[in-house]
Amino acid sequence: MIEKRSTATIRKPAPRYRVLLHNDDFNSMEYVVQSLMQTIAGMTQPQAVDIMMEAHTNGTALVITCIQEHAEFYCETLKNKGLTSSIEPDE
Numbered sequence: 001m002i003e004k005r006s007t008a009t010i011r012k013p014a015p016r017y018r019v020l021l022h023n024d025d026f027n028s029m030e031y032v033v034q035s036l037m038q039t040i041a042g043m044t045q046p047q048a049v050d051i052m053m054e055a056h057t058n059g060t061a062l063v064i065t066c067i068q069e070h071a072e073f074y075c076e077t078l079k080n081k082g083l084t085s086s087i088e089p090d091e
Contacts, residue, residue, distance in 0.1 A: 015090070016065050017068045017088065018065050019062070019078075019086075020063065020088065021036070022055060022085065022086065023056050023058075023059050027083060033045065036052065036078075038081075051063055072087060075087045
């Protein structure tokens with residue numbers, strides 16, 4: 001008997017990464033809010049204010065969770081605007 005192997009491929013979802021914003025003592029709150037809105041398409045001012053306040057209060061804040069390629073882009077863009085950002089795997 002010949003065993004027929006399935007040729008269907010099962011696509012695993014791409015691993016997700018968290019983009020984190022870290023508090024700093026250099027940039028104004030307004031600048032941070034504007035930078036977040038310019039970096040993340042569709043981010044509203046209230047969302048950006050919430051993220052900025054969380055980073056200000058707790059030291060770090062989650063900006064967005066997305067695939068690695070996008071996370072790296074967002075992190076680099078925030079860094080280029082003078083903000084402190086990092087990415088980590090989304091557990």
